[in-house]
Amino acid sequence: MKPILECYGLSKTYGNGRWALSNLNLSLERGQIVGLLGPNGSGKTTLIKLINDLLVPTEGGVQIDGNLPGVETKKIVSYLPERTYLTPSWKVQDLITYFGDFYENFRRDRAEEMLEALGISLHARLRTLSKGTREKVQLVMVMSRDAQLYILDEPIGGVDPAARDYILNTILSNYNENATILLSTHLISDIENILDRVIFLQNGQVVLNASVDEVRMEQKKSVDMLFREVFRC
Amino acid sequence: MTWVLDNNMPIYLQLMRRIQQDIISGRYGPGDKLPSVRELAVEAAVNPNTMQKALSELERNGLVYSQRTSGRFITEDEELLKELKKEQAARYLEEFIENMHNLGLKDDEIRSLFEDAVKGDKEE
Numbered sequence: 001m002k003p004i005l006e007c008y009g010l011s012k013t014y015g016n017g018r019w020a021l022s023n024l025n026l027s028l029e030r031g032q033i034v035g036l037l038g039p040n041g042s043g044k045t046t047l048i049k050l051i052n053d054l055l056v057p058t059e060g061g062v063q064i065d066g067n068l069p070g071v072e073t074k075k076i077v078s079y080l081p082e083r084t085y086l087t088p089s090w091k092v093q094d095l096i097t098y099f100g101d102f103y104e105n106f107r108r109d110r111a112e113e114m115l116e117a118l119g120i121s122l123h124a125r126l127r128t129l130s131k132g133t134r135e136k137v138q139l140v141m142v143m144s145r146d147a148q149l150y151i152l153d154e155p156i157g158g159v160d161p162a163a164r165d166y167i168l169n170t171i172l173s174n175y176n177e178n179a180t181i182l183l184s185t186h187l188i189s190d191i192e193n194i195l196d197r198v199i200f201l202q203n204g205q206v207v208l209n210a211s212v213d214e215v216r217m218e219q220k221k222s223v224d225m226l227f228r229e230v231f232r233c
Numbered sequence: 234m235t236w237v238l239d240n241n242m243p244i245y246l247q248l249m250r251r252i253q254q255d256i257i258s259g260r261y262g263p264g265d266k267l268p269s270v271r272e273l274a275v276e277a278a279v280n281p282n283t284m285q286k287a288l289s290e291l292e293r294n295g296l297v298y299s300q301r302t303s304g305r306f307i308t309e310d311e312e313l314l315k316e317l318k319k320e321q322a323a324r325y326l327e328e329f330i331e332n333m334h335n336l337g338l339k340d341d342e343i344r345s346l347f348e349d350a351v352k353g354d355k356e357e
Contacts, residue, residue, distance in 0.1 A: 032282070172271075172280075193279045212280075212283075216243045217243050
């Protein structure tokens with residue numbers, strides 16, 4: 001089976017003389033939860049946008065399940081952007097209908113079940129919800145698809161610790177064993193235990209790609225502590 | 234409830250210890266069926282593959298065994314369980330004695346303090 005994600009010689013510049021990504025090579029296997037970690041400006045979001053066909057590589061390329069980013073790959077990639085794109089006047093219910101119309105693999109019952117557990121009413125208008133609650137709604141939509149690759153850009157940034165636990169729990173109990181989750185975050189210690197692997201990005205390049213327990217065994221420290229050391233300001 | 238895990242040790246080792254602890258303390262009895270990997274992973278809030286690894290290691294130690302279709306079970310080998318309890322007790326004792334030595338206490342002082350503590354415990 002092909003790796004779910006492959007980046008080869010992937011480079012991106014925004015034309016300002018700086019390379020956001022430079023010759024990045026990366027291959028992700030199926031059935032893993034992978035943390036994409038790096039300081040601000042290290043290229044995390046650029047990489048994520050390239051995978052989702054929102055940017056075009058300057059050099060090199062990306063393949064998802066053997067295909068270039070496009071219509072086919074969007075069917076199997078479920079993407080949570082770092083910013084919300086929801087229409088404020090919509091009700092939660094409208095969003096469910098929208099996702100159901102848009103994606104064949106959207107599971108309406110799963111979405112409704114999670115929203116109920118989070119105490120979010122289907123009749124609430126998105127504009128009346130707090131920022132954290134809107135984030136939860138958006139994550140529920142993304143995790144309710146039977147995707148092969150989930151890409152979550154800062155999924156737990158704006159929510160309180162209790163909701164964070166629920167969200168991690170949601171991720172753990174809802175993802176399919178053959179699916180891969182790539183998630184970027186700064187809250188490393190909160191998610192470290194649910195990760196298989198971590199990828200450290202620095203200046204647009206991969207500087208570490210290892211399993212969490214490899215890091216702990218070899219470095220005798222957590223990924224969070226290693227991160228603080230590697231990226232000390 | 235999320236399991237309390239510390240930072241410096243590989244996660245699968247901590248999961249192994251925690252499950253061993255649950256076996257020793259009787260939360261799981263001999264021959265009991267263990268929850269599924271997914272259930273345990275959610276309970277511990279850890280990656281399912283890491284939980285899988287911990288369970289495979291416990292299987293290698295003979296503490297749990299798997300039946301192809303029906304899941305994983307705790308060993309019924311009472312000797313092995315007794316052995317495990319002894320090992321764990323030895324670890325605690327070693328730690329206790331080391332802490333006492335770090336306080337600068339001599340062996341006979343430790344002994345008498347220990348005697349008093351055990352007596353006090355009984356009287357309560």
